[in-house]
Amino acid sequence: MSSSQKSCTIWLTGLPSSGKSTLAVLLEKEIAKRNRAVEVLDGDVVRTNLSKGLGFSKEDRNTNIKRIGFVCHLLSRNSTFAISAAISPYREVRQDVREMIGDFVEIYVDCPVEECIRRDVKGLYKKAIAGEIQEFTGISDPYEEPRNPELVVKTGDEEPAESLQKILAKLEELGYLAQNGVTEAVPQVEPVNAG
């Protein structure tokens, strides 16, 4: 691989309906506006394209997360920002993925479960509470909060635009995005090769 600009994997983790996908889409637009390559790996897209057949046991969830991590790794080491918006409930596998990737920014999308239940974007909390769905994170399956994420966004209190600004500021602080939305001028005149 070769890379012209440093990139990273932005790992959004949190309960269902906490706001991960909303933030992923807003962030994708903002990064693209800065003329940087970016891909979102959302839970549903991944379950269709990488993980069909996997269930929601701890083992299957972790396999799913490792696959997402593998793909994020390939993208982000090649100058493309990779945004994961999967629940990724288990701490240990998030750590594994962090170690594999290196340039890894973990963002805890922290929203009280009561608020997630109120939103219930896909109507799945209702079914989980009624016992119609098993192994549902936050209701009948565990969610392990990050201990040392690079950032926590409180999506129960903040508007998405506010959380977005915090994430962008963090990416600037860490050197993945240039300050104030101005990307460094990197004149990429390709060298002439012998071959």
Added chain:
Amino acid sequence: MSSSQKSCTIWLTGLPSSGKSTLAVLLEKEIAKRNRAVEVLDGDVVRTNLSKGLGFSKEDRNTNIKRIGFVCHLLSRNSTFAISAAISPYREVRQDVREMIGDFVEIYVDCPVEECIRRDVKGLYKKAIAGEIQEFTGISDPYEEPRNPELVVKTGDEEPAESLQKILAKLEELGYLAQNGVTEAVPQVEPVNAG
């Protein structure tokens, strides 16, 4: 996504021991020398990271190929060359992947099965002929030759360096690499954004 330079997926297909991995590695080096981002998705790496648990039935092989195709798609639409070195024995799924990706260069790594058996890089032909391995492409499982690949390299007759030059010439002809190893000068001064 945003992309500074046009890239593609280079899809090497052929029998086991036909020379796909050898060519993938040579090609990766050559593309990297030209200061372009590149990743190799080799069969074994993929089976570990994306497709653990899948077997070698037609359905499982095709699922594996679709996953590789999905990842190649994400990479190559973001200016990174993706090289697949999986056998990919079935024509129909290669066509599916071609349609998904668009910028797709199919290269038939054409080597007579007798020569592949003689090489037997991993010692698997021997086991397949002895009946110790089932569903082995070329022995007990089908391989469907491409009908209209962008290029055929005859790795039974040609040295790897010769096949490599043909592939590079094809990538130049198709506009994915600049002629004569000289990549176009693309001054990438990033624009100043309002945000």
